Amino acid sequence: MxxxxxxxxxxxxxxxxxxxxxxxxxxxxxxxxxxxxxxxxxxxxxxxxxxxxxxxxxxxxxxxxxxxxxxxxxxxxxxxxxxxxxxxxxxxxxxxxxxxxxxxxxxxxxxxxxxxxxxxxxxxxxxxxxxxxxxxxxxxxxxxxxxxxxxxxxxxxxxxxxxxxxxxxxxxxxxxxxxxxxxxxxxxxxxxxxxxxxxxxxxxxxxxxxxxxxxxxxxxxxxxxxxxxxxxxxxxxxxxxxxxxxxxxxxxxxxxxxxxxxxxxxxxxxxxxxxxxxxxxxxxxxxxxxxxxxxxxxxxxxxxxxxxxxxPDEVRVDGLTYRSLGPHLPAEERLPALERDAHGYTPFAYEQLAAAYRTAGDEAAVRTVQLAKLRRHRRTLPRYARVWGLLQDGTVGYGFRPMRAAGWLLALLLTGSLAFAFHHPPPLKAGEAPDFNPVFYTLDLLLPIIGFGQEAAFAPSGAQQWLSYLLIVTGWTLATTIAAGITRALSRQ
Structure with a gap:
Protein backbone atom coordinates (compact mmCIF):
# COMPACT_ATOMS: atom_id res chain seq x y z
CA MET A 1 0.00 0.00 0.00
CA PRO A 312 -28.88 -27.34 49.19
CA ASP A 313 -31.73 -29.87 49.48
CA GLU A 314 -29.96 -32.32 47.16
CA VAL A 315 -26.29 -33.25 47.38
CA ARG A 316 -24.29 -36.10 45.88
CA VAL A 317 -21.20 -37.00 47.87
CA ASP A 318 -20.75 -40.72 47.30
CA GLY A 319 -17.03 -41.35 46.84
CA LEU A 320 -16.06 -37.85 48.05
CA THR A 321 -12.84 -38.15 50.04
CA TYR A 322 -11.24 -35.51 52.24
CA ARG A 323 -8.70 -35.62 55.02
CA SER A 324 -10.13 -32.83 57.13
CA LEU A 325 -13.40 -30.93 57.29
CA GLY A 326 -13.92 -27.35 58.33
CA PRO A 327 -15.19 -25.60 60.28
CA HIS A 328 -15.14 -28.13 63.12
CA LEU A 329 -18.74 -28.60 64.20
CA PRO A 330 -20.71 -31.22 66.15
CA ALA A 331 -21.50 -34.31 64.11
CA GLU A 332 -25.23 -33.71 64.57
CA GLU A 333 -24.93 -30.59 62.38
CA ARG A 334 -23.11 -32.44 59.57
CA LEU A 335 -25.31 -35.53 59.35
CA PRO A 336 -28.43 -33.99 57.71
CA ALA A 337 -26.49 -33.30 54.51
CA LEU A 338 -25.80 -37.03 54.11
CA GLU A 339 -29.54 -37.68 54.19
CA ARG A 340 -29.99 -35.53 51.07
CA ASP A 341 -28.02 -37.72 48.67
CA ALA A 342 -30.18 -38.42 45.63
CA HIS A 343 -28.79 -41.96 45.48
CA GLY A 344 -30.16 -42.79 48.91
CA TYR A 345 -28.04 -44.55 51.50
CA THR A 346 -24.32 -44.13 50.75
CA PRO A 347 -22.28 -45.85 53.48
CA PHE A 348 -18.99 -44.43 52.19
CA ALA A 349 -20.14 -40.88 52.93
CA TYR A 350 -20.67 -41.78 56.59
CA GLU A 351 -17.34 -43.58 56.82
CA GLN A 352 -15.59 -40.56 55.29
CA LEU A 353 -17.22 -38.17 57.76
CA ALA A 354 -16.26 -40.46 60.64
CA ALA A 355 -12.67 -40.60 59.35
CA ALA A 356 -12.47 -36.80 59.27
CA TYR A 357 -13.63 -36.60 62.89
CA ARG A 358 -11.17 -39.32 63.84
CA THR A 359 -8.38 -37.31 62.22
CA ALA A 360 -9.49 -34.33 64.31
CA GLY A 361 -9.40 -36.51 67.47
CA ASP A 362 -13.14 -36.21 68.15
CA GLU A 363 -14.03 -39.79 69.08
CA ALA A 364 -17.46 -38.83 70.40
CA ALA A 365 -18.36 -37.44 66.98
CA VAL A 366 -17.01 -40.61 65.35
CA ARG A 367 -19.40 -42.72 67.41
CA THR A 368 -22.30 -40.40 66.58
CA VAL A 369 -21.64 -40.71 62.84
CA GLN A 370 -21.27 -44.48 63.00
CA LEU A 371 -24.52 -44.80 64.92
CA ALA A 372 -26.28 -42.58 62.36
CA LYS A 373 -24.91 -44.78 59.57
CA LEU A 374 -26.39 -47.93 61.12
CA ARG A 375 -29.74 -46.22 61.69
CA ARG A 376 -29.79 -45.07 58.08
CA HIS A 377 -28.88 -48.56 56.92
CA ARG A 378 -31.68 -50.03 59.00
CA ARG A 379 -34.25 -48.24 56.83
CA THR A 380 -33.05 -50.23 53.82
CA LEU A 381 -33.57 -53.64 55.50
CA PRO A 382 -36.60 -55.97 55.51
CA ARG A 383 -39.10 -55.51 58.30
CA TYR A 384 -37.89 -58.41 60.44
CA ALA A 385 -34.30 -57.16 60.26
CA ARG A 386 -35.44 -53.67 61.20
CA VAL A 387 -37.02 -55.04 64.38
CA TRP A 388 -33.72 -56.59 65.41
CA GLY A 389 -31.93 -53.35 64.56
CA LEU A 390 -34.38 -51.33 66.63
CA LEU A 391 -33.73 -53.66 69.55
CA GLN A 392 -29.97 -53.21 69.25
CA ASP A 393 -30.39 -49.48 68.89
CA GLY A 394 -32.72 -49.11 71.85
CA THR A 395 -30.65 -51.26 74.16
CA VAL A 396 -27.01 -50.48 73.45
CA GLY A 397 -27.10 -48.08 70.48
CA TYR A 398 -25.50 -50.71 68.23
CA GLY A 399 -22.60 -50.92 70.65
CA PHE A 400 -21.91 -47.19 70.55
CA ARG A 401 -23.99 -46.50 73.67
CA PRO A 402 -22.88 -49.29 76.07
CA MET A 403 -24.12 -47.45 79.14
CA ARG A 404 -27.66 -48.01 77.91
CA ALA A 405 -27.24 -51.73 78.71
CA ALA A 406 -26.36 -50.90 82.29
CA GLY A 407 -29.46 -48.73 82.49
CA TRP A 408 -31.73 -51.50 81.19
CA LEU A 409 -30.17 -54.05 83.53
CA LEU A 410 -30.53 -51.72 86.48
CA ALA A 411 -34.20 -51.04 85.64
CA LEU A 412 -34.98 -54.75 85.30
CA LEU A 413 -33.03 -55.58 88.44
CA LEU A 414 -34.93 -52.95 90.40
CA THR A 415 -38.28 -54.15 89.06
CA GLY A 416 -37.61 -57.79 89.88
CA SER A 417 -36.07 -57.09 93.26
CA LEU A 418 -39.06 -55.03 94.39
CA ALA A 419 -41.58 -57.55 93.09
CA PHE A 420 -39.92 -60.54 94.75
CA ALA A 421 -39.13 -58.64 97.95
CA PHE A 422 -42.83 -58.05 98.66
CA HIS A 423 -43.72 -61.70 98.07
CA HIS A 424 -41.05 -64.38 98.30
CA PRO A 425 -41.52 -67.36 95.95
CA PRO A 426 -41.79 -70.65 97.85
CA PRO A 427 -38.75 -72.95 98.00
CA LEU A 428 -38.71 -76.14 95.97
CA LYS A 429 -37.54 -78.18 98.98
CA ALA A 430 -38.32 -76.79 102.37
CA GLY A 431 -35.37 -76.79 104.72
CA GLU A 432 -32.81 -77.20 101.91
CA ALA A 433 -33.15 -73.87 100.13
CA PRO A 434 -30.75 -71.03 100.98
CA ASP A 435 -32.02 -67.79 102.44
CA PHE A 436 -34.00 -65.93 99.79
CA ASN A 437 -32.36 -62.76 98.40
CA PRO A 438 -34.58 -60.84 95.93
CA VAL A 439 -31.64 -59.02 94.34
CA PHE A 440 -29.56 -62.10 93.62
CA TYR A 441 -32.63 -64.09 92.65
CA THR A 442 -33.40 -61.44 90.02
CA LEU A 443 -29.77 -61.49 88.87
CA ASP A 444 -30.00 -65.27 88.49
CA LEU A 445 -32.97 -64.80 86.18
CA LEU A 446 -31.43 -61.94 84.18
CA LEU A 447 -27.90 -63.20 83.64
CA PRO A 448 -27.81 -66.43 81.64
CA ILE A 449 -24.21 -67.29 82.45
CA ILE A 450 -23.67 -66.35 86.09
CA GLY A 451 -25.49 -68.41 88.75
CA PHE A 452 -25.99 -67.55 92.45
CA GLY A 453 -27.98 -70.67 93.40
CA GLN A 454 -31.23 -68.75 93.86
CA GLU A 455 -33.16 -69.54 90.68
CA ALA A 456 -32.97 -73.35 91.08
CA ALA A 457 -34.01 -73.25 94.75
CA PHE A 458 -37.30 -71.36 94.44
CA ALA A 459 -40.44 -71.90 92.36
CA PRO A 460 -42.53 -68.78 91.71
CA SER A 461 -46.16 -69.11 90.72
CA GLY A 462 -48.89 -66.99 89.24
CA ALA A 463 -47.87 -63.48 88.30
CA GLN A 464 -44.38 -63.98 89.73
CA GLN A 465 -43.86 -66.92 87.42
CA TRP A 466 -44.76 -64.79 84.40
CA LEU A 467 -42.43 -62.06 85.71
CA SER A 468 -39.61 -64.59 85.97
CA TYR A 469 -40.24 -65.70 82.38
CA LEU A 470 -40.10 -62.07 81.26
CA LEU A 471 -36.83 -61.49 83.11
CA ILE A 472 -35.26 -64.61 81.62
CA VAL A 473 -36.29 -63.71 78.05
CA THR A 474 -35.24 -60.06 78.35
CA GLY A 475 -32.01 -61.09 80.04
CA TRP A 476 -31.11 -63.45 77.21
CA THR A 477 -32.11 -60.89 74.58
CA LEU A 478 -30.18 -58.13 76.28
CA ALA A 479 -27.11 -60.33 76.70
CA THR A 480 -27.21 -61.35 73.02
CA THR A 481 -27.63 -57.74 71.91
CA ILE A 482 -24.78 -56.58 74.12
CA ALA A 483 -22.55 -59.32 72.73
CA ALA A 484 -23.41 -58.28 69.17
CA GLY A 485 -22.70 -54.64 69.96
CA ILE A 486 -19.38 -55.45 71.63
CA THR A 487 -18.38 -57.65 68.67
CA ARG A 488 -19.19 -54.79 66.29
CA ALA A 489 -17.22 -52.30 68.38
CA LEU A 490 -14.22 -54.64 68.56
CA SER A 491 -14.32 -55.22 64.79
CA ARG A 492 -14.20 -51.43 64.23
CA GLN A 493 -11.18 -51.19 66.47
Missing part, protein backbone atom coordinates in the same frame (compact mmCIF):
# COMPACT_ATOMS: atom_id res chain seq x y z
CA UNK A 2 1.31 3.43 -0.95
CA UNK A 3 1.37 6.24 1.55
CA UNK A 4 -0.45 8.45 -0.96
CA UNK A 5 -3.51 6.21 -0.59
CA UNK A 6 -3.79 6.97 3.14
CA UNK A 7 -6.01 9.41 5.00
CA UNK A 8 -4.36 11.89 7.39
CA UNK A 9 -5.25 9.66 10.37
CA UNK A 10 -3.81 6.59 8.66
CA UNK A 11 -0.68 8.47 7.67
CA UNK A 12 -0.07 9.31 11.34
CA UNK A 13 0.02 5.65 12.40
CA UNK A 14 1.99 4.70 9.25
CA UNK A 15 4.73 7.13 10.21
CA UNK A 16 4.68 6.15 13.89
CA UNK A 17 4.78 2.39 13.23
CA UNK A 18 8.52 1.96 12.42
CA UNK A 19 9.52 3.52 15.76
CA UNK A 20 6.76 1.85 17.84
CA UNK A 21 5.38 5.26 18.73
CA UNK A 22 1.86 5.60 20.06
CA UNK A 23 -0.93 7.55 18.38
CA UNK A 24 -3.74 8.72 20.64
CA UNK A 25 -6.88 9.99 18.93
CA UNK A 26 -8.87 10.58 22.11
CA UNK A 27 -10.16 14.00 23.02
CA UNK A 28 -10.06 13.20 26.75
CA UNK A 29 -8.80 10.18 28.77
CA UNK A 30 -12.26 9.02 29.95
CA UNK A 31 -13.77 8.86 26.50
CA UNK A 32 -16.19 5.99 25.86
CA UNK A 33 -15.40 4.00 22.67
CA UNK A 34 -19.05 3.01 22.58
CA UNK A 35 -19.81 6.50 21.19
CA UNK A 36 -17.71 5.91 18.07
CA UNK A 37 -20.69 6.60 15.78
CA UNK A 38 -20.00 10.29 16.31
CA UNK A 39 -16.30 10.05 15.48
CA UNK A 40 -15.28 11.62 12.20
CA UNK A 41 -12.73 10.63 9.54
CA UNK A 42 -9.95 12.33 11.53
CA UNK A 43 -9.92 9.29 13.85
CA UNK A 44 -11.13 6.52 11.53
CA UNK A 45 -8.79 3.80 10.30
CA UNK A 46 -9.41 1.18 7.65
CA UNK A 47 -8.71 -2.40 8.77
CA UNK A 48 -6.90 -3.10 5.49
CA UNK A 49 -4.36 -0.39 6.33
CA UNK A 50 -3.65 -1.96 9.73
CA UNK A 51 -3.30 -5.36 8.08
CA UNK A 52 -0.78 -3.99 5.56
CA UNK A 53 1.22 -2.39 8.37
CA UNK A 54 1.34 -5.54 10.46
CA UNK A 55 2.25 -7.89 7.64
CA UNK A 56 4.52 -5.70 5.51
CA UNK A 57 4.90 -2.32 7.17
CA UNK A 58 7.88 0.02 6.88
CA UNK A 59 10.88 -0.39 9.14
CA UNK A 60 13.65 1.92 10.29
CA UNK A 61 17.24 1.00 11.05
CA UNK A 62 17.95 0.84 14.76
CA UNK A 63 14.24 0.86 15.72
CA UNK A 64 11.73 -1.85 16.59
CA UNK A 65 8.37 -1.41 14.84
CA UNK A 66 5.03 -1.82 16.56
CA UNK A 67 1.39 -0.82 16.27
CA UNK A 68 0.20 1.31 19.18
CA UNK A 69 -3.14 3.10 18.67
CA UNK A 70 -5.62 4.52 21.17
CA UNK A 71 -9.14 5.81 20.59
CA UNK A 72 -9.63 5.02 16.89
CA UNK A 73 -12.62 3.74 14.95
CA UNK A 74 -11.66 0.77 12.80
CA UNK A 75 -13.83 0.01 9.79
CA UNK A 76 -13.86 -3.22 7.82
CA UNK A 77 -12.57 -6.63 8.93
CA UNK A 78 -9.09 -6.76 10.42
CA UNK A 79 -8.25 -9.97 8.56
CA UNK A 80 -5.11 -11.65 9.90
CA UNK A 81 -6.21 -15.27 9.53
CA UNK A 82 -3.11 -17.52 9.37
CA UNK A 83 -0.98 -14.39 9.46
CA UNK A 84 2.48 -14.22 11.05
CA UNK A 85 2.88 -10.87 12.82
CA UNK A 86 6.30 -10.17 14.30
CA UNK A 87 5.23 -6.91 15.91
CA UNK A 88 3.22 -6.08 19.04
CA UNK A 89 -0.41 -5.19 18.33
CA UNK A 90 -1.88 -2.66 20.78
CA UNK A 91 -5.30 -1.17 19.95
CA UNK A 92 -6.58 0.30 23.20
CA UNK A 93 -9.89 2.07 23.57
CA UNK A 94 -10.79 1.44 19.93
CA UNK A 95 -14.14 0.70 18.33
CA UNK A 96 -14.34 -2.11 15.76
CA UNK A 97 -17.23 -1.94 13.34
CA UNK A 98 -16.72 -5.58 12.34
CA UNK A 99 -15.37 -8.68 14.01
CA UNK A 100 -11.56 -9.04 13.71
CA UNK A 101 -10.28 -12.39 12.46
CA UNK A 102 -7.08 -13.68 14.07
CA UNK A 103 -7.79 -17.37 13.40
CA UNK A 104 -4.56 -19.43 13.64
CA UNK A 105 -2.48 -16.24 13.52
CA UNK A 106 0.77 -15.69 15.41
CA UNK A 107 1.47 -12.37 17.12
CA UNK A 108 4.08 -11.14 19.53
CA UNK A 109 1.51 -9.62 21.86
CA UNK A 110 -2.14 -8.62 21.41
CA UNK A 111 -3.69 -5.81 23.44
CA UNK A 112 -7.30 -4.76 22.86
CA UNK A 113 -8.01 -3.38 26.34
CA UNK A 114 -10.90 -0.91 26.77
CA UNK A 115 -12.10 -1.53 23.23
CA UNK A 116 -15.60 -2.28 21.91
CA UNK A 117 -15.97 -5.16 19.46
CA UNK A 118 -18.90 -7.03 17.86
CA UNK A 119 -16.94 -10.23 18.51
CA UNK A 120 -13.47 -11.69 18.07
CA UNK A 121 -12.38 -14.78 16.15
CA UNK A 122 -9.02 -15.88 17.54
CA UNK A 123 -9.24 -19.66 17.69
CA UNK A 124 -5.84 -21.39 17.57
CA UNK A 125 -4.16 -18.02 18.01
CA UNK A 126 -0.51 -18.13 19.14
CA UNK A 127 0.73 -15.27 21.30
CA UNK A 128 4.42 -15.04 22.20
CA UNK A 129 3.84 -12.83 25.22
CA UNK A 130 0.35 -12.00 26.54
CA UNK A 131 -3.24 -11.45 25.47
CA UNK A 132 -4.88 -8.43 27.08
CA UNK A 133 -8.64 -7.88 26.79
CA UNK A 134 -9.29 -6.12 30.09
CA UNK A 135 -12.26 -3.74 30.18
CA UNK A 136 -13.35 -4.80 26.71
CA UNK A 137 -16.99 -4.86 25.69
CA UNK A 138 -17.51 -7.68 23.23
CA UNK A 139 -21.10 -7.96 22.09
CA UNK A 140 -20.67 -11.24 20.22
CA UNK A 141 -18.72 -14.42 20.92
CA UNK A 142 -15.08 -14.27 21.93
CA UNK A 143 -13.46 -17.33 20.36
CA UNK A 144 -10.10 -18.38 21.78
CA UNK A 145 -10.43 -22.16 21.44
CA UNK A 146 -7.06 -23.84 21.12
CA UNK A 147 -5.15 -20.60 21.73
CA UNK A 148 -1.55 -20.82 22.91
CA UNK A 149 -0.41 -17.91 25.04
CA UNK A 150 3.11 -17.97 26.44
CA UNK A 151 2.33 -15.58 29.27
CA UNK A 152 -1.12 -14.67 30.61
CA UNK A 153 -4.65 -13.92 29.44
CA UNK A 154 -6.20 -10.81 30.98
CA UNK A 155 -9.99 -10.33 31.02
CA UNK A 156 -10.40 -8.14 34.09
CA UNK A 157 -13.61 -6.05 33.97
CA UNK A 158 -14.46 -7.33 30.50
CA UNK A 159 -18.11 -7.76 29.42
CA UNK A 160 -18.76 -10.58 26.96
CA UNK A 161 -22.15 -10.92 25.26
CA UNK A 162 -25.28 -8.88 25.81
CA UNK A 163 -28.27 -9.62 28.09
CA UNK A 164 -31.15 -11.35 26.34
CA UNK A 165 -29.17 -12.02 23.16
CA UNK A 166 -28.97 -15.82 23.50
CA UNK A 167 -29.78 -17.87 20.44
CA UNK A 168 -33.27 -19.39 20.94
CA UNK A 169 -32.21 -22.43 18.89
CA UNK A 170 -29.11 -22.94 21.05
CA UNK A 171 -29.56 -21.13 24.38
CA UNK A 172 -26.45 -22.84 25.75
CA UNK A 173 -24.21 -21.50 22.97
CA UNK A 174 -20.94 -20.18 24.44
CA UNK A 175 -20.02 -16.51 24.29
CA UNK A 176 -16.51 -16.96 25.70
CA UNK A 177 -14.55 -19.90 24.32
CA UNK A 178 -11.20 -20.52 25.99
CA UNK A 179 -11.37 -24.30 25.76
CA UNK A 180 -8.48 -26.60 24.76
CA UNK A 181 -6.15 -23.65 25.22
CA UNK A 182 -2.68 -23.55 26.73
CA UNK A 183 -1.87 -20.58 28.95
CA UNK A 184 1.67 -20.23 30.28
CA UNK A 185 0.91 -18.32 33.46
CA UNK A 186 -2.49 -16.99 34.64
CA UNK A 187 -5.98 -16.36 33.41
CA UNK A 188 -6.96 -13.16 35.21
CA UNK A 189 -10.65 -12.39 34.87
CA UNK A 190 -11.62 -10.43 37.97
CA UNK A 191 -15.05 -8.79 37.67
CA UNK A 192 -15.59 -10.47 34.29
CA UNK A 193 -19.23 -10.39 33.14
CA UNK A 194 -20.52 -12.95 30.67
CA UNK A 195 -24.00 -13.32 29.18
CA UNK A 196 -23.87 -16.91 27.97
CA UNK A 197 -21.69 -19.95 28.51
CA UNK A 198 -18.03 -19.54 29.47
CA UNK A 199 -16.17 -22.51 27.98
CA UNK A 200 -12.91 -23.43 29.72
CA UNK A 201 -12.84 -27.22 29.44
CA UNK A 202 -9.64 -29.14 28.66
CA UNK A 203 -7.59 -25.96 29.08
CA UNK A 204 -4.16 -26.03 30.72
CA UNK A 205 -3.14 -23.01 32.80
CA UNK A 206 0.38 -22.90 34.20
CA UNK A 207 -0.54 -20.60 37.08
CA UNK A 208 -3.99 -19.77 38.43
CA UNK A 209 -7.43 -18.90 37.14
CA UNK A 210 -8.82 -15.82 38.88
CA UNK A 211 -12.57 -15.17 38.70
CA UNK A 212 -12.98 -13.09 41.84
CA UNK A 213 -16.17 -10.97 41.72
CA UNK A 214 -17.04 -12.34 38.28
CA UNK A 215 -20.68 -12.45 37.14
CA UNK A 216 -21.49 -15.40 34.91
CA UNK A 217 -25.02 -15.43 33.51
CA UNK A 218 -26.52 -18.39 31.69
CA UNK A 219 -29.93 -19.16 33.23
CA UNK A 220 -31.04 -22.77 32.69
CA UNK A 221 -27.68 -23.48 31.04
CA UNK A 222 -24.01 -23.83 31.92
CA UNK A 223 -22.50 -20.57 33.14
CA UNK A 224 -18.98 -22.03 33.51
CA UNK A 225 -18.01 -25.18 31.65
CA UNK A 226 -14.55 -26.19 32.81
CA UNK A 227 -14.42 -29.98 32.54
CA UNK A 228 -10.90 -31.46 32.81
CA UNK A 229 -9.44 -28.00 33.39
CA UNK A 230 -5.88 -28.24 34.67
CA UNK A 231 -4.27 -25.38 36.61
CA UNK A 232 -0.85 -25.07 38.16
CA UNK A 233 -1.99 -23.60 41.47
CA UNK A 234 -5.48 -22.26 42.30
CA UNK A 235 -8.89 -21.57 40.85
CA UNK A 236 -10.09 -18.49 42.72
CA UNK A 237 -13.70 -17.42 42.37
CA UNK A 238 -14.36 -15.52 45.57
CA UNK A 239 -17.64 -13.56 45.55
CA UNK A 240 -18.41 -14.92 42.09
CA UNK A 241 -22.09 -14.81 41.09
CA UNK A 242 -23.04 -17.65 38.78
CA UNK A 243 -26.56 -18.00 37.39
CA UNK A 244 -26.58 -21.40 35.75
CA UNK A 245 -24.52 -24.55 36.17
CA UNK A 246 -20.87 -24.43 37.22
CA UNK A 247 -19.29 -27.59 35.79
CA UNK A 248 -15.80 -28.50 37.01
CA UNK A 249 -15.98 -32.24 36.36
CA UNK A 250 -12.55 -33.83 36.26
CA UNK A 251 -10.67 -30.60 36.99
CA UNK A 252 -7.15 -30.81 38.45
CA UNK A 253 -6.43 -28.05 40.97
CA UNK A 254 -3.42 -28.78 43.21
CA UNK A 255 -3.97 -25.64 45.28
CA UNK A 256 -7.32 -24.13 46.25
CA UNK A 257 -10.69 -24.30 44.59
CA UNK A 258 -11.80 -21.16 46.37
CA UNK A 259 -15.52 -20.35 46.09
CA UNK A 260 -15.69 -18.38 49.33
CA UNK A 261 -18.65 -15.97 49.45
CA UNK A 262 -19.73 -17.10 45.97
CA UNK A 263 -23.42 -17.18 44.98
CA UNK A 264 -24.32 -20.26 42.97
CA UNK A 265 -27.85 -20.48 41.59
CA UNK A 266 -29.45 -22.89 39.15
CA UNK A 267 -32.89 -23.65 40.62
CA UNK A 268 -34.29 -26.95 39.45
CA UNK A 269 -30.91 -28.11 38.11
CA UNK A 270 -27.32 -28.67 39.17
CA UNK A 271 -25.71 -25.53 40.56
CA UNK A 272 -22.24 -27.02 41.16
CA UNK A 273 -20.91 -30.15 39.52
CA UNK A 274 -17.37 -30.90 40.61
CA UNK A 275 -17.35 -34.68 40.41
CA UNK A 276 -14.13 -36.64 39.85
CA UNK A 277 -12.05 -33.57 40.69
CA UNK A 278 -8.69 -33.53 42.39
CA UNK A 279 -8.04 -30.45 44.52
CA UNK A 280 -5.79 -29.52 47.39
CA UNK A 281 -8.54 -27.59 49.18
CA UNK A 282 -12.18 -26.81 48.41
CA UNK A 283 -13.51 -23.65 50.06
CA UNK A 284 -17.20 -22.75 50.23
CA UNK A 285 -16.72 -20.47 53.21
CA UNK A 286 -19.55 -18.04 54.07
CA UNK A 287 -21.46 -18.81 50.89
CA UNK A 288 -25.21 -18.24 50.79
CA UNK A 289 -27.26 -21.41 50.53
CA UNK A 290 -26.69 -22.92 47.10
CA UNK A 291 -29.78 -22.87 44.87
CA UNK A 292 -29.77 -26.13 42.96
CA UNK A 293 -28.12 -29.48 43.56
CA UNK A 294 -24.42 -30.11 44.26
CA UNK A 295 -22.47 -33.06 42.84
CA UNK A 296 -19.10 -33.86 44.43
CA UNK A 297 -19.03 -37.60 43.71
CA UNK A 298 -15.58 -39.23 43.55
CA UNK A 299 -13.83 -35.93 44.23
CA UNK A 300 -10.61 -35.94 46.26
CA UNK A 301 -9.24 -33.10 48.40
CA UNK A 302 -7.22 -32.61 51.57
CA UNK A 303 -9.54 -29.99 53.07
CA UNK A 304 -13.25 -29.44 52.52
CA UNK A 305 -14.39 -26.19 54.13
CA UNK A 306 -18.16 -25.81 54.01
CA UNK A 307 -20.76 -24.95 56.62
CA UNK A 308 -23.88 -27.17 56.81
CA UNK A 309 -26.21 -24.30 55.93
CA UNK A 310 -24.53 -23.92 52.52
CA UNK A 311 -25.69 -27.35 51.30
Missing amino acids: EINDLTPAERRIWEAFPRDEGVDFREHPDEDPGTAASWGPERTLRAEVLRALLLDGPTQDGAIPGLKVTGARITGVLHLKYGDVDHPVRLRGCHFDERPDFYAARVRTLVLSDSVLPGLEASNLRVDVSLRLSCCRINGPLRLSGAQVANGVFLNDAVIGTPGSRDPDDPDAPVLLLNHASIGTDVRAKRLVTHGRFLLNATTVGGQVMLDDAELNCPDGTALHAETLSVGTDLRAMRMRATGRVNLTGARIPGQLNLALARLANPGGTALRASSCTAGEIWLRECPRIQGSVNLRRTQCDLLFVAPEVW
